[in-house]
Amino acid sequence: xxxxxxxxxxxxxxxxxxxxxxxxxxxxxxxxxxxxxxxxxxxxxxxxxxxxxxxxxxxxxxxxxxxxxxxxxxxxxxxxxxxxxxxxxxxxxxxxxxxxxxxxxxxxx
Numbered sequence: 001x002x003x004x005x006x007x008x009x010x011x012x013x014x015x016x017x018x019x020x021x022x023x024x025x026x027x028x029x030x031x032x033x034x035x036x037x038x039x040x041x042x043x044x045x046x047x048x049x050x051x052x053x054x055x056x057x058x059x060x061x062x063x064x065x066x067x068x069x070x071x072x073x074x075x076x077x078x079x080x081x082x083x084x085x086x087x088x089x090x091x092x093x094x095x096x097x098x099x100x101x102x103x104x105x106x107x108x109x
Contacts, residue, residue: 011084
């Protein structure tokens with residue numbers, strides 16, 4: 001969701017930290033790891049061009065198919081919170097990503 005917004009903003013990273021705190025409660029180490037790993041993936045896609053968003057989604061899809069339990073870890077409400085101000089193209093991309101994950105949840109439920 002963050003990568004879909006061409007200009008990853010402070011808003012997305014603040015949302016990420018809030019979600020990490022909800023998931024990991026008082027475990028500051030795990031919260032920090034989640035934030036840092038996410039930032040690394042965003043960096044890989046946005047600046048290093050070593051991974052594109054379609055490739056990332058295909059990898060996620062493959063992991064979901066191999067590990068059906070992963071679909072239970074997808075929280076659509078968390079993903080929706082990442083939609084911050086962005087241009088129309090970014091908003092459309094984020095909406096399509098939400099639809100992609102909603103479809104995976106339906107298929108694997």
